[in-house]
Amino acid sequence: MKSKINVKKTLLVFLALFIIIIALDVIFFSSDYFEGNYFKMDTHISVRGDGKNMDFATRDILRAIDDVDSNMNANSVHSKLYKLNNITNNGIEIDKKFEELLRLADDLKTKSGGAFNIAIKPVIDLWGFNGDFKKVPTNDEIKTALETVNNTKINIESEKISLNHGKIDLGGIAKGYVSDLSREILKKYNINYAIIDFGGNILTYGKKSGNSPFKIAISDGNKGSVGYLTVGETCVITSGGYERYFEENGQKYHHIIDPSTGYPASSGLFSVTIISSNGALADGLSTACFVLGLNKGMELVNEYGVDAVFIDNNKKIYITKGAKFTVTAPDYEIINNG
Numbered sequence: 534m535k536s537k538i539n540v541k542k543t544l545l546v547f548l549a550l551f552i553i554i555i556a557l558d559v560i561f562f563s564s565d566y567f568e569g570n571y572f573k574m575d576t577h578i579s580v581r582g583d584g585k586n587m588d589f590a591t592r593d594i595l596r597a598i599d600d601v602d603s604n605m606n607a608n609s610v611h612s613k614l615y616k617l618n619n620i621t622n623n624g625i626e627i628d629k630k631f632e633e634l635l636r637l638a639d640d641l642k643t644k645s646g647g648a649f650n651i652a653i654k655p656v657i658d659l660w661g662f663n664g665d666f667k668k669v670p671t672n673d674e675i676k677t678a679l680e681t682v683n684n685t686k687i688n689i690e691s692e693k694i695s696l697n698h699g700k701i702d703l704g705g706i707a708k709g710y711v712s713d714l715s716r717e718i719l720k721k722y723n724i725n726y727a728i729i730d731f732g733g734n735i736l737t738y739g740k741k742s743g744n745s746p747f748k749i750a751i752s753d754g755n756k757g758s759v760g761y762l763t764v765g766e767t768c769v770i771t772s773g774g775y776e777r778y779f780e781e782n783g784q785k786y787h788h789i790i791d792p793s794t795g796y797p798a799s800s801g802l803f804s805v806t807i808i809s810s811n812g813a814l815a816d817g818l819s820t821a822c823f824v825l826g827l828n829k830g831m832e833l834v835n836e837y838g839v840d841a842v843f844i845d846n847n848k849k850i851y852i853t854k855g856a857k858f859t860v861t862a863p864d865y866e867i868i869n870n871g
């Protein structure tokens with residue numbers, strides 16, 4: 534009798550253990566979390582997300598990046614843009630999305646009073662920012678290159694672009710465009726949530742479990758951060774002089790050029806972060822605002838109705854009303870909150 538009870542008890546214990554193991558497996562191992570790090574278009578890319586087909590979505594995102602590279606990378610001799618800049622006088626055929634991006638760049642140029650200008654490429658080339666040999670050009674060289682920039686006419690037609698002369702560079706807007714393409718792909722695959730970091734330009738997508746928001750750090754230019762933004766699904770895109778620069782005679786020269794001078798912008802800003810669901814707009818605006826400086830930059834941000842965080846060279850922070858920013862670094866101070 535006694536041994537019968539023991540057998541029953543043992544069976545029950547085994548059954549309970551079995552159920553617990555299955556439950557734990559479901560809780561901990563059935564997640565479709567996926568993570569990958571890549572290097573494309575001279576940029577470190579990290580993809581993290583949760584969804585049944587996150588691996589396929591990532592594959593498609595990487596393909597989309599290759600596609601952007603082969604169309605829009607002015608520094609790749611195989612790209613369509615290279616052909617437009619260097620080979621043909623007849624313009625190139627482009628798809629509808631490329632056309633929309635160029636129209637956005639044109640709108641940004643007008644509204645920023647020329648602070649954002651994709652025709653800046655001849656000046657960028659002089660400084661060597663697109664190659665291995667970087668140097669400070671002479672004033673005369675800058676003057677000549679600026680004449681080219683100012684005389685460049687970009688004709689955007691239906692699915693076609695041509696230039697009278699000069700060269701264009703989409704480096705100030707292409708990363709945000711990639712964010713927009715990535716969002717479409719994540720949507721197509723029904724991904725639960727994802728964070729895609731394209732060289733410090735972030736796309737947040739979907740909803741994390743428990744609906745917790747995304748926290749996106751803003752860099753201090755070293756290895757740390759000034760603080761973090763709390764956001765939902767959006768793009769968080771930053772331009773800063775610390776991102777790409779070289780030093781000559783003890784002076785730093787960065788890659789964002791003020792088209793009114795031909796020299797690296799020196800508007801007193803350390804970085805500008807734009808928060809907008811339109812990635813290409815956020816990207817172009819962050820570059821434009823970095824050139825324009827705090828006051829004119831804020832005006833432009835308000836004109837487009839997006840949110841932003843401006844950090845100046847004295848560690849002062851200026852934030853639009855809708856941006857939720859938490860400072861974590863000492864020495865930094867929020868001056869206005871919207």
Ligand code: AMP
Pocket residue numbers: 648649650651653657662702703704705706771772773776788789790791792816817819820824
């Ligand atoms: P971002 O990091 O988005 O601010 O973009 C910087 C890149 O945009 C540079 O590496 C150049 O390729 C390009 N660029 C630099 N200055 C300008 C400008 N004033 N207008 C448009 N594009 C620019």
Ligand code: MG
Pocket residue numbers: 704705706772815816817818819820
């Ligand atoms: Mg930009």
